[in-house]
Amino acid sequence: MLNVKVLGTGCANCRRLEDLVHKVVKEAGLAAEVEKVTDYAQMMRWNLMKTPGLVVNDTLVASGRIPTEAEIARWLKT
Amino acid sequence: MAQPVTTPAAIRVASDRRAWFIAGGAMVIWIGAYQAIQPLADWLTYELFGIARDSHLGKSVAFFLYDVPKILLLLSGMIFAITTLRSFFSPERTRALLGGKREGVGNVLASGLGVVTPFCSCSAVPLFIGFVESGIPLGVTFSFLIAAPMVNEVALVMLFGLFGWHIAALYLGAGLSIAVIAGMVIGRLKMERHIEDFVWQIKSGGGAVAAHSPTWAERFAESWRSTREIVGRVWLYVVIGIAVGAGIHGYVPEAALADILGKGAWWSVPVAVVIGVPLYSNAAGVIPVVQALMAKGAALGTVLAFMMSVVALSLPEMIILRRVLKPRLIAVFVTVVALGIIAIGYLFNLLMA
Numbered sequence: 445m446l447n448v449k450v451l452g453t454g455c456a457n458c459r460r461l462e463d464l465v466h467k468v469v470k471e472a473g474l475a476a477e478v479e480k481v482t483d484y485a486q487m488m489r490w491n492l493m494k495t496p497g498l499v500v501n502d503t504l505v506a507s508g509r510i511p512t513e514a515e516i517a518r519w520l521k522t
Numbered sequence: 523m524a525q526p527v528t529t530p531a532a533i534r535v536a537s538d539r540r541a542w543f544i545a546g547g548a549m550v551i552w553i554g555a556y557q558a559i560q561p562l563a564d565w566l567t568y569e570l571f572g573i574a575r576d577s578h579l580g581k582s583v584a585f586f587l588y589d590v591p592k593i594l595l596l597l598s599g600m601i602f603a604i605t606t607l608r609s610f611f612s613p614e615r616t617r618a619l620l621g622g623k624r625e626g627v628g629n630v631l632a633s634g635l636g637v638v639t640p641f642c643s644c645s646a647v648p649l650f651i652g653f654v655e656s657g658i659p660l661g662v663t664f665s666f667l668i669a670a671p672m673v674n675e676v677a678l679v680m681l682f683g684l685f686g687w688h689i690a691a692l693y694l695g696a697g698l699s700i701a702v703i704a705g706m707v708i709g710r711l712k713m714e715r716h717i718e719d720f721v722w723q724i725k726s727g728g729g730a731v732a733a734h735s736p737t738w739a740e741r742f743a744e745s746w747r748s749t750r751e752i753v754g755r756v757w758l759y760v761v762i763g764i765a766v767g768a769g770i771h772g773y774v775p776e777a778a779l780a781d782i783l784g785k786g787a788w789w790s791v792p793v794a795v796v797i798g799v800p801l802y803s804n805a806a807g808v809i810p811v812v813q814a815l816m817a818k819g820a821a822l823g824t825v826l827a828f829m830m831s832v833v834a835l836s837l838p839e840m841i842i843l844r845r846v847l848k849p850r851l852i853a854v855f856v857t858v859v860a861l862g863i864i865a866i867g868y869l870f871n872l873l874m875a
Contacts, residue, residue, distance in 0.1 A: 455644035456751075484647050484845065488724045493613035493652040494645045508612060508640070509744070 446476035446520060451487045451497035451507075458496040461510050465498070468516045476520065534737055541739035552599050559595070563588035582772030589684070589764045589810065594757060596683040597676065601752050604675045605745040608640045609736060613649050616666070620658050625709050628662035633701035636669030637694075643671065643839045650846050651721055660717070661709020667843075668859055669701035672834035676756055680809040681829075685816075692870070693826060700830070700862035707858050716851035759807030767814035774818050783820035785874070790824045791867035795860055798831030805833045822874050827867030835859055 448465055452458025462480060469476045481487055481499075490499060494508030498516070505511075505519045566587055567573055573580040616635045623631055641649070646667065653663040673694055682690040736744070783790050801808060812825050840852055847855070 453644055453647075455642065458644075484651060485720055485724050487648055488651055488655070491652065493617065493649050494640070495648060507614075508645070 446474060447479070447501055448476050448520070449479045449481050449497075449499040451481045451490065451492050451499060452495040453482050453484075455495060457510055461496040461498060464510065464513060465516060468513055468520060472517055472520065474520055538738040541737075541742045545742055549599075552595065556592070556595055559588060559591050563591075578772040580772075582768040585771050586764055586768040589768070590761055593680060593683045593760055593764065593810075594753065597679050597753050597756070597760070598749055600679045600682075601675055602745050602749045605640070605748045606741055608638055609741045609744060611635070611639045613639060613641075613645070613652065617653060617656055617658065620653070620662060620666075621656060623658075623662065625659055625661055625706060628659060629665040629702045629705045629709070632658075632662045632665040632705065633669040633698045636666040636701060637673045637698070639666075639670065641670040643836075643842055646839065646842050647845050650843070651724060654717065654721060655724060659709055660714055661705045661707075663705075664708045664855065665701045665705025668704055668834065669698060671836070671839065672697040672701065672830060674805065674833050676752065677805045677809065677829065677833050680760075680806065684809060684813040689822075693829070696826060696866045696870075697830065697834075700834075700859065700866060704855075704858045704862050708854060711854060713851050713854060716848040716854075718846050718848060721846050756806035760810070763807035763810035767810035770811070770814035771817065774814075781819075783815060783824055785821040785823075785871045787824075790821070791827050791864050791871070794824050794828035794867065795831040795863055798828045799835045799856075799860070800837065801832045805829065808832050821871045823867040823870030823872070826870055827863050830863045830866070831860065834863065 448469070450458060450462045450465060452461070462478070465478055468474075469478060487495075487497065490497060490504040490507075492504065492507050496510065497504055497508075498506040498511065498519075500519045506515070511519075563584055567580060567584040568575055571583065573583055616639045619635065620628060620632055650663060650667065653666070654660065678690055678694065681693050781787065783794075798808075809829060812820070812828060816822065816825050835856055840856070843855075844852060
């Protein structure tokens with residue numbers, strides 16, 4: 445099963461990214477576990493310097509921006 | 523979801539060309555609208571509403587009808603331009619540029635980068651950890667953290683719109699100076715042990731995400747999104763601020779405030795700072811009021827000090843930074859910046875005498 449983490453402390457962009465991820469997961473019918481990471485020490489495992497960050501199966505794929513739906517779908521499907 | 527996995531260069535060029543075309547068209551419309559504001563405001567006030575030109579009410583209404591569209595247009599246009607410029611910078615790149623710089627040079631560079639690097643206070647903590655952990659000196663990190671909110675785009679655009687470019691430039695220069703000097707002072711004070719211990723224990727995973735290099739179409743789309751977001755957040759404050767300012771313009775007699783907010787009143791600078799600190803995020807509403815006060819005899823230094831304390835020191839940011847800084851370091855941070863702002867206030871009052 446896919447593991448997706450949204451890194452962020454609850455600012456507007458972090459919530460928007462989380463909603464977007466849920467939407468993509470639902471539309472593509474993927475079996476994915478979506479987690480929210482709000483702990484700074486944990487975030488630094490991926491060297492994140494600007495929220496929000498998106499982690500798919502332990503790899504940071506985007507940071508400091510909200511990727512497009514198409515991008516997220518691509519990351520989740522590969 | 524039927525997007526191609528790899529976008530051919532040709533499609534990218536075409537979409538960039540289209541983005542530039544739209545941006546150019548928007549600019550032409552923007553310039554036309556900007557030119558139309560003054561005649562339209564005058565026409566509405568004096569012809570349509572039929573208010574006498576020399577009356578208090580006429581002055582206030584014309585001022586309001588001119589300034590509201592002007593400032594909102596300026597904000598939209600310039601924030602769009604600034605966010606597009608910022609899309610060329612990132613915290614990762616800034617950190618790389620600051621790595622290995624000595625104090626002094628590092629403080630100056632960090633303050634400058636604080637202005638152009640995209641930053642929001644919600645990212646202050648990861649950014650702080652990322653800087654400190656990669657060996658950037660604490661003082662240099664603080665120069666960045668002071669400059670970033672102080673020289674904020676909304677404040678700068680409103681100063682430009684209401685006071686003119688020279689005051690906006692003064693503000694920029696003063697803000698950068700405070701960031702450089704306060705950062706150096708904090709560096710000298712050797713406050714490293716007042717950073718929360720967990721920061722030193724973090725071992726970051728190294729491998730940052732491969733830099734995403736956006737197309738022009740993406741840059742413009744992102745800038746447009748953040749412009750709408752920022753203007754959407756501040757427009758009401760702008761309208762209220764200008765309404766209050768317009769009232770002051772029309773009704774408060776000239777030089778009425780010279781005694782309390784003028785150069786002669788030595789205590790007005792520290793008082794302005796003390797009042798300004800809790801007024802977080804209302805720079806948009808505060809600046810028009812302050813502009814009106816200045817027209818009635820308030821001194822420039824006092825006014826600048828007030829605005830700087832509004833944007834540079836805010837309670838929410840202190841609470842966020844408390845996660846990584848011990849109370850002692852927060853107190854030092856606030857004190858050093860506040861003293862810097864007060865010094866700038868006195869300096870300008872002295873220079874403009």
